Amino acid sequence: MSVVIHASDLTKVFGKSIAVDHISFDVQKGEIFGFLGPNGAGKTTSTRMLTGVIPPDTGTATILGYDIRSEPVLAKQGFGVVPETSNAYSDLTAWQNLLLMGELYGLPRARAEQRSSELLGMVGLLERKDQKVQAYSKGMKQRLILAMALIHEPELLFLDEPTSGLDVQSTQMILSLLRDLNKQGTTIFLTTHNMEEANRLCHRVGIIRAGKMVAIDAPEKLKTAIDRVHKIEVSFDRDVPDNTLAGLEGVMTVNRTGDKWQITTQNKDATIHSLAAFSQKNSAAIVTLNTLAPSLDEAFLRLTQEAKP
Amino acid sequence: MNPSGFSVQMRRAWAIAKKDIRIYYIKGPVLIFGVFMPLFMFLAFLMGGRQLPLSFLVSGLVGMTLFFTATAVSPAIFPWEGQAKTLERLASCPVTIEAIVFGDMIASTLFGIGITIITVIIGLVLGLSLLHGIMLLTAILLAAVCFSAIGMLLAVPPTNVPSNIMMLSSLIKFPLVFISGIFIPLEQMPPWGLALAVVSPLTYFTDLVRYAFTDIHYFPILIDIAALGVFTIVFTVVTMLLHKRTMPQRM
Secondary structure, eight states: OOEEEEEEEEEEEETTEEEEEEEEEEEETTOEEEEEOOTTSSHHHHHHHHTTSSOOSEEEEEETTEETTTSHHHHHHTEEEEOSSOOSOTTSBHHHHHHHHHHHTTOOHHHHHHHHHHHHHHTTOGGGTTSBGGGSOHHHHHHHHHHHHTTTOOSEEEEESTTTTOOHHHHHHHHHHHHHHHHTTOEEEEEESOHHHHHHHOSEEEEEETTEEEEEEOHHHHHHHTOSSEEEEEEESSOOOHHHHHTSTTEEEEEEETTEEEEEESOHHHHHHHHHHHHHHTTOOEEEEEEEOOOHHHHHHHHHHHTOO | OOTTSHHHHHHHHHHHHHHHIIIIISSHHHHHHHHHHHHHHHHHHHTTTOOOOHHHHHHHHHHHHHHHHHTTSHHHHHHHHHHHTHHHHHHHSSOOHHHHHHHHHHHHHHHHHHHHHHHHHHHHHTTOOOSOHHHHHHHHHHHHHHHHHHHHHHTOSOOOOHHHHHHHHHHHHHHHHHTTTSSSOGGGSOHHHHHHHTTOHHHHHHHHHHHHHHSOOSSOHHHHHHHHHHHHHHHHHHHHHHHHHHHHHHO
16 A cells, blocks of 8 residues: 555644644545544645645655645646636636536546546536526535546545535435545545544544544444444344353453343453353343444544543 | 546636636626726726817727626626635635636736627727737736736735726726826826826726727837736736635635
8 A cells, every 4th residue: 555645744833823733644545534623623724735735834745755845836737626616707608617617627638528528427427417596596506516526537536525415315315425536546535523434434433622632533433443342232043141242252241131131341342252152151142232322422522522622 | 547646626616617607607687787888987087178089089988898897797706606606616626726726817807808808899890900919918808817917916916806806906006097007198198197198007008908909008008918927927926815815714
């Protein structure tokens, strides 16, 4: 795997406030990387530094192997950006906006027209291609700017809150497109507030709080990492006494709720193995076995509140 | 092909110019303002009772037209685009700041030339004869680039409030018109007035237009062209350097 985004010590200060405070991380080729954080945490400022819209005060960012400060054009040629606010030209039609993007990315006219047709079809706007963007709904504008960001078939796509405030139909369409793009090899850097979206889409997430990166990991690992004590729920096809489960390796407490037992453990892996061994030894077949991890919402809240000044 | 190469960036600047023309220039009110504003100022002076020859006034009208049209819209484009966040889109595209500025300059240059040609035609219809057509064309081309660079220079303060820029723009543009030999011939100016006139590029353009229509000029023609050339280069370089510095503050 090669590194597509390499951020090192990125810092941005506005007046007396540190918007982004020495953040460092890598995004690998083919990943969907979620960038999460509460409002004002520094997500958009970080994205703007990574996309070369604003320069960092210190630190460096290498995008697709090019330093965004010293080789901005080469870096920008390889990625597309879907910003938080729709920024298509509202006095132009969707078709004209796409052709303008084609020219700005150096596509030959015929190729730009072909791509524009494909993309407008893909985002469901082909029939309204000659309508000025000012008449579009928010969802349509967002789908258009996604199409504009994809005109040159970028290797890397930055998206800043792409589904914020959209209707369900547009949200589902965008998320499905992102999955398809990723399957075709596009690396995606997704800034979002939506934990469910991040949980379902992202291979890894980075959580930023007050300008600092507080965690980077796979969503499942992040969820479990915040609790040292794990919960396992198990049920068997016949009754087993509580005290036999309490003696198993790694088990801290056992509580019976209905036909199930809720077990707490510090070593999830060892406990599951001993439950399987217990099941075999006592001829008590396991009916259900669930690990009860906290949600990404809980992980996010914990990580963004834990070290609050 | 290297996307940061000069020829590639020039093509992208042209794409920006076409976008500007479509969005900002080919609009009824803008075109009407471009034609009527200098015309009304010219009429005000024509009816003001001063006994100046028509050829002098038409030359001034051509000078004013090019100056006002080439600097009319360009100072407000960055604030408008900053407000609409479309500037952020351009900034995230593989286009240098110089190409963005140059694209805006191309659009205002073409707009200025187009409207000025209408004014020249008005002059010819009023009975003036064009004595040095090629010189007039060269002067219009050079001055259009120069005034467009001034227009972009006026857009340097990193505000996204267009009215602030338009106010600043008027504060600078109107005094320039009065010191550039448009309403008072350079020959009749006091020494302090002449000292001011030589620092205005509009003076040299008006002198060249007057030469094209009447064969009369105050400065040697080569000096007029050289001065316009130097102003064009200096303003273009300075505007690009300053925009490079202030552009991130608009985002």
